[in-house]
Amino acid sequence: MFDNIQEIFSTLKQNKLRAIMTGFSVAWGIFMLILLLGSGNGLQNGMENNFKGSSKNALWIWSRRTQVAYDGLKAGRRIQFNNQDVTALDRKFSDDFDDITGRYSIGGEASFTYDNEYGTFRVEGVNPTFKKISIMNHTDGRFINDLDIQEYRKVVVISDPVEKALFKDSTSIGHYVKINKVPFLVVGTYEDLENKERKKAYIPLSTSQRVFNGNNKLSEIAIATNALTVEENKKIEENVRLLLAERHKVSPDDKQALGVWNTLEHFKQSQGIFAGIRIFIWVIGVMTIIAGIVGVSNIMIILVKERTKEIGVRKAIGATPLSVIRLVLSESIFITAFSGFFGLVAGMGLLSIVSMALEQAGSQVERAFWNPSADLGVALWALAILIIAGLIAGYVPARKASAIRPIEALHDD
Amino acid sequence: MAIIKIKKLEKIYNPKRIPVKALNGIDLSFEEGEFTALVAPSGAGKTTFLNMLGGLDEPTNGTIEINGVRIDNLSASEKTKFRLRNIGFVFQAYNLIPVLTAAENIEFIMELQGVSKKERAKRSMELLEAVGIPDKANIRPMQLSGGQQQRVAVARALASKPKFVLADEPTANLDSKSTENLLDIMLQLNKKENITFIFATHDARVVKKARRVITFEDGKVIKDENFE
Ligand SMILES: Nc1ncnc2c1ncn2[C@@H]1O[C@H](COP(=O)(O)OP(=O)(O)OP(=O)(O)O)[C@@H](O)[C@H]1O
Ligand SMILES: [Mg+2]
Numbered sequence: 181m182f183d184n185i186q187e188i189f190s191t192l193k194q195n196k197l198r199a200i201m202t203g204f205s206v207a208w209g210i211f212m213l214i215l216l217l218g219s220g221n222g223l224q225n226g227m228e229n230n231f232k233g234s235s236k237n238a239l240w241i242w243s244r245r246t247q248v249a250y251d252g253l254k255a256g257r258r259i260q261f262n263n264q265d266v267t268a269l270d271r272k273f274s275d276d277f278d279d280i281t282g283r284y285s286i287g288g289e290a291s292f293t294y295d296n297e298y299g300t301f302r303v304e305g306v307n308p309t310f311k312k313i314s315i316m317n318h319t320d321g322r323f324i325n326d327l328d329i330q331e332y333r334k335v336v337v338i339s340d341p342v343e344k345a346l347f348k349d350s351t352s353i354g355h356y357v358k359i360n361k362v363p364f365l366v367v368g369t370y371e372d373l374e375n376k377e378r379k380k381a382y383i384p385l386s387t388s389q390r391v392f393n394g395n396n397k398l399s400e401i402a403i404a405t406n407a408l409t410v411e412e413n414k415k416i417e418e419n420v421r422l423l424l425a426e427r428h429k430v431s432p433d434d435k436q437a438l439g440v441w442n443t444l445e446h447f448k449q450s451q452g453i454f455a456g457i458r459i460f461i462w463v464i465g466v467m468t469i470i471a472g473i474v475g476v477s478n479i480m481i482i483l484v485k486e487r488t489k490e491i492g493v494r495k496a497i498g499a500t501p502l503s504v505i506r507l508v509l510s511e512s513i514f515i516t517a518f519s520g521f522f523g524l525v526a527g528m529g530l531l532s533i534v535s536m537a538l539e540q541a542g543s544q545v546e547r548a549f550w551n552p553s554a555d556l557g558v559a560l561w562a563l564a565i566l567i568i569a570g571l572i573a574g575y576v577p578a579r580k581a582s583a584i585r586p587i588e589a590l591h592d593d
Numbered sequence: 594m595a596i597i598k599i600k601k602l603e604k605i606y607n608p609k610r611i612p613v614k615a616l617n618g619i620d621l622s623f624e625e626g627e628f629t630a631l632v633a634p635s636g637a638g639k640t641t642f643l644n645m646l647g648g649l650d651e652p653t654n655g656t657i658e659i660n661g662v663r664i665d666n667l668s669a670s671e672k673t674k675f676r677l678r679n680i681g682f683v684f685q686a687y688n689l690i691p692v693l694t695a696a697e698n699i700e701f702i703m704e705l706q707g708v709s710k711k712e713r714a715k716r717s718m719e720l721l722e723a724v725g726i727p728d729k730a731n732i733r734p735m736q737l738s739g740g741q742q743q744r745v746a747v748a749r750a751l752a753s754k755p756k757f758v759l760a761d762e763p764t765a766n767l768d769s770k771s772t773e774n775l776l777d778i779m780l781q782l783n784k785k786e787n788i789t790f791i792f793a794t795h796d797a798r799v800v801k802k803a804r805r806v807i808t809f810e811d812g813k814v815i816k817d818e819n820f821e
Contacts, residue, residue: 191692493688496649497749498677498702501670587650590684 203519209472213465214527222552250431282398305388321368480577492589512574595622602655617812633809639793681750683760
């Protein structure tokens with residue numbers, strides 16, 4: 181079909197500016213589509229990064245002050261979870277839970293020392309199962325285990341940046357660090373999936389409560405449910421909330437006293453939002469491409485008009501209408517495919533540059549916008565759209581060309 | 594046995610507004626292998642007549658039969674096929690395709706006929722040599738002189754080995770030597786391949802070589818002479 185590229189070029193050369201403008205509009209359309217799709221992916225990847233550190237059907241529950249007076253107690257009372265809450269929840273709803281664990285955060289930040297190095301980092305007491313609810317990558321050593329809990333061992337698992345801060349490039353495992361002056365043995369290091377820069381350390385929950393005056397206090401309860409749908413998870417959330425309210429004498433209507441983060445609900449919500457954004461992007465992109473198609477169609481009609489005589493001559497000496505249609509269509513497809521290809525490459529190029537820049541910027545942007553790429557599938561789609569667009573754009577002008585009557589074309593000199 | 598039979602041929606342009614009677618009752622027949630000149634003053638209807646004969650335009654009245662086929666009755670696409678197989682045109686205004694080179698212009702019809710690329714290239718080169726401009730093969734019409742365009746137009750008409758060549762003033766822009774050359778080529782093809790040539794011309798040099806001279810005036814045949 182394209183063995184007459186020379187011919188197409190020389191035709192377009194005679195209408196250089198118009199051809200360039202049209203080509204540009206198509207290139208722009210594809211460029212925008214790729215950019216929009218890539219940005220959509222970027223936003224979605226950023227959103228998914230927000231959920232990466234947590235099991236998808238997790239419930240995180242923390243306590244605040246009551247807002248409503250209830251059962252003879254005044255409003256404004258501070259609620260404090262404890263180990264018994266976890267036991268009670270687990271006993272009652274064990275069928276609904278995959279895992280449940282309490283977490284105790286040491287107030288403020290704890291001071292860490294090793295050798296001459298010093299830093300203040302967050303410390304949390306957790307159980308071994310915590311790892312299943314808050315997902316992390318182990319880089320070295322192990323996590324807190326059951327023996328640590330039972331024997332109130334003073335062991336600590338630190339995030340990579342903590343290791344870096346205290347140990348520089350040497351290994352931390354097997355060394356003791358002092359946390360608020362108490363020596364703890366480093367048994368493992370991990371990478372925080374939500375935020376690679378986060379400086380944080382985990383110690384056994386039992387140890388944290390004993391050493392740092394927690395008694396049996398808990399800051400938070402984390403639950404991995406076995407719910408498959410948002411509704412199921414919502415129902416479990418409600419039951420958990422009611423039981424905790426009852427245990428702490430909170431009015432069932434006091435929504436403020438107990439804070440709950442329902443991961444599945446939020447995950448699905450943002451997925452819904454992104455489905456919407458995706459549709460929006462396609463609509464905009466397709467409309468841009470339609471504008472390009474109209475442009476190409478227009479220039480082709482003008483070209484056909486200018487070439488009326490030439491096409492008439494072709495037909496006069498024996499060119500069939502079909503061969504004329506093929507001529508115009510191949511030109512139209514050529515313009516769209518050729519210029520669209522530039523838009524495609526430019527769009528993909530820009531996306532990969534942005535992607536690289538984000539990689540450099542790292543964790544500051546990781547959770548908002550990440551890896552904005554249009555994959556090969558999208559590119560192939562775009563290419564298919566271009567060819568089809570070229571066909572559509574060429575249809576009207578091709579019909580016009582094939583309808584030219586040779587005798588009329590020969591007459592007007 | 595006449596290969597072309599024309600009866601009571603009439604062409605009226607603008608029948609509704611200001612009618613122009615370009616052809617006014619032509620009765621003619623042509624034998625296979627003729628080499629004929631149509632001579633007439635400007636505006637007498639030569640171009641109109643050739644267009645009818647080539648199936649480019651419909652007569653208002655009358656019939657044209659070529660090889661036993663009524664071409665005035667054919668559909669547009671049948672006419673296109675008929676032209677492709679049978680007729681080589683040399684238009685008065687050359688009408689080369691501006692986006693194609695000289696060689697491509699010549700090869701164009703052969704391409705439509707499905708002649709192989711190699712064969713096409715060979716034939717177009719032969720023809721360009723015959724019309725004396727083999728060095729212009731890759732030049733586009735814009736960069737050719739009128740006479741050179743005319744030669745390409747003639748070469749194009751001959752490329753597809755048509756049964757008939759209808760030529761409208763094919764020598765109008767040629768010097769004596771080129772005219773002589775072109776006429777020799779056409780006479781040779783006429784003899785060797787038995788191609789029928791019909792020229793519309795004012796050119797005495799063409800008339801001299803023609804074996805039959807038909808004179809038109811005001812859309813009518815006023816003289817029809819044979820020279821052997
Ligand atoms: N498309 C047309 N519409 C109206 N009148 C036309 C048209 N084409 C030709 N004519 C008229 O028909 C008559 C014959 O024209 P034609 O072109 O056949 O003459 P010709 O013999 O070829 O002249 P020339 O030697 O100048 O080429 C002329 O009077 C011309 O004005
Ligand atoms: Mg004429």
